[in-house]
Amino acid sequence: DVKVTQSSRYLVKRTGEKVFLECVQDMDHENMFWYRQDPGLGLRLIYFSYDVKMKEKGDIPEGYSVSREKKERFSLILESASTNQTSMYLCASSLQGNPTDTQYFGPGTRLTVL
Amino acid sequence: DQQVKQNSPSLSVQEGRISILNCDYTNSMFDYFLWYKKYPAEGPTFLISISSIKDKNEDGRFTVFLNKSAKHLSLHIVPSQPGDSAVYFCAASDQGGSEKLVFGKGTKLTVNP
Numbered sequence: 694d695v696k697v698t699q700s701s702r703y704l705v706k707r708t709g710e711k712v713f714l715e716c717v718q719d720m721d722h723e724n725m726f727w728y729r730q731d732p733g734l735g736l737r738l739i740y741f742s743y744d745v746k747m748k749e750k751g752d753i754p755e756g757y758s759v760s761r762e763k764k765e766r767f768s769l770i771l772e773s774a775s776t777n778q779t780s781m782y783l784c785a786s787s788l789q790g791n792p793t794d795t796q797y798f799g800p801g802t803r804l805t806v807l
Numbered sequence: 808d809q810q811v812k813q814n815s816p817s818l819s820v821q822e823g824r825i826s827i828l829n830c831d832y833t834n835s836m837f838d839y840f841l842w843y844k845k846y847p848a849e850g851p852t853f854l855i856s857i858s859s860i861k862d863k864n865e866d867g868r869f870t871v872f873l874n875k876s877a878k879h880l881s882l883h884i885v886p887s888q889p890g891d892s893a894v895y896f897c898a899a900s901d902q903g904g905s906e907k908l909v910f911g912k913g914t915k916l917t918v919n920p
Binding site for chain 1: 839841843848849850852856902905906908910911912913
């Protein structure tokens with residue numbers, strides 16, 4: 694079974710803090726993704742990565758950065774957290790080059806920025 | 808510009824009846840479509856998918872129908888069960904299910920006992 698884990702289920706931070714959200718997958722997947730989910734807005738892609746040290750912007754990258762130093766780990770960084778970044782953050786991974794495959798999601802991190 | 812639209816935020820059905828969740832898309836380059844199910848405080852889980860070369864795909868109680876000319880797909884759940892109560896997301900891709908996906912806003916399904 695594919696397992697995608699996220700470092701925290703719930704996180705509370707202060708405005709202006711630097712926040713790290715970690716995601717690890719154990720299936721040697723090349724692709725990794727970060728989404729945020731907000732009520733009424735669905736899942737929106739923040740960043741994704743097709744390989745180690747590679748990253749591409751998604752639909753809403755502003756205010757975020759990412760790091761992928763190892764294949765199994767993809768980190769989302771909020772350089773200076775703001776209240777509008779309060780959200781559910783979801784990490785996903787997938788195998789490259791298999792169009793009929795799917796993305797596998799972690800359990801999510803509920804981030805509250807006060 | 809919303810490329811994948813789920814126009815019904817919520818749907819309520821009785822146990823044992825059919826649930827029909829709808830999804831429309833605007834990008835004619837999309838060639839692979841997926842449905843994910845999400846329970847509160849959990850990540851989405853893959854439910855069923857369909858390639859644009861098909862118009863129907865079945866998996867047990869779940870069937871997805873694709874109408875390419877109308878750029879419309881639907882998910883049928885028959886019979887509906889209380890455990891199906893969740894948020895359902897429609898997603899589309901022009902590269903396959905493992906690559907970049909565009910998600911709809913979701914439909915919250917409630918199945919009443």
